[in-house]
Amino acid sequence: CADSQSRCQEIYVACDRQFQGVLHYTDPLRAESDRLIHTLQEQYGIEVYLLTGDGPDRATQVATSLGIPTNQVYAQAFPDEKARIVRELHRAGRTVAFIGDGLNDSVALAYADVSISFAQGSDIARETADVVLMENNLMDVLEAIAIARQTRNLIDQNIALVVAPNIVALGLATTVGLNPLIATAIHNGSAIAAGANSLRPLVQHQFDQGQT
Structure with missing residues (x-):
């Protein structure tokens, strides 16, 4: 039996239909x-x-x-x-x-x-x-929060790494003209930079493990 109003729960013990006592317990x-x-x-x-x-x-x-x-x-x-x-x-x-x-x-x-x-x-x-x-x-909850926030920051950084150079390249192409090869290099370079940035936590983790 359990008393929902008490600080602990109770188990009533009987042997051969004779009441023997009560065990009180609670989850620590x-x-x-x-x-x-x-x-x-x-x-x-x-x-x-x-x-x-x-x-x-x-x-x-x-x-x-x-x-x-x-x-x-x-x-x-x-x-x-x-x-x-x-x-x-x-x-x-x-x-x-x-x-x-x-x-x-x-x-x-x-x-x-x-x-x-x-x-x-x-x-x-x-x-x-x-x-x-x-x-x-x-305490692993705190680590999960840290990983989630780091992931969100990486996503924001990668968006900036991809969008900003391409906006600049687009602006130059529509105003002063931009060599297609340079535009391609900017586009591909921003994608590579974003990919490398995504790998940064993995590299850092391996480096930290090597230090220990």
Whole structure:
């Protein structure tokens, strides 16, 4: 049996139809939870919400220990309720990332802008998630954010590398005239530069591994 209002869950034990006692248990917090949430809030300015199927007392206890404001805590949130909260945040203009690894998280994962799960999570959570973290470590979320931002920066750089030279070449061709061979060299050169820029993180990673 489980008492949804308590901080722990209970299993009643009987032997030969005779009551023997009660086992109290609770899932411990991950060791890295506090550091992850602090980093997300302080360094990235991200609002962290807690959506849990646990009772209000347990949810408040966890939120307080992790520094999550109580008005961003939703207790006794089952699958449909989690999905509803994600949709409400959408309607409020928020970009929502949802982290979950259980069967009851799959609906909310599907509605989130970015859904994150773990390789050790349920099959449906892994299939639904946009990002699957191979190690069972919450701090990998920060690495995933860093990779995503680096990728976005590379895309912006590559667009600039391709578009800017070609706009210049087009302007020269329509005003003072431009040798077709030079125009071709500019076009192909910008494409090669963008391709080389895309390989830069891989080269840097291999270089860093060589240093260690």
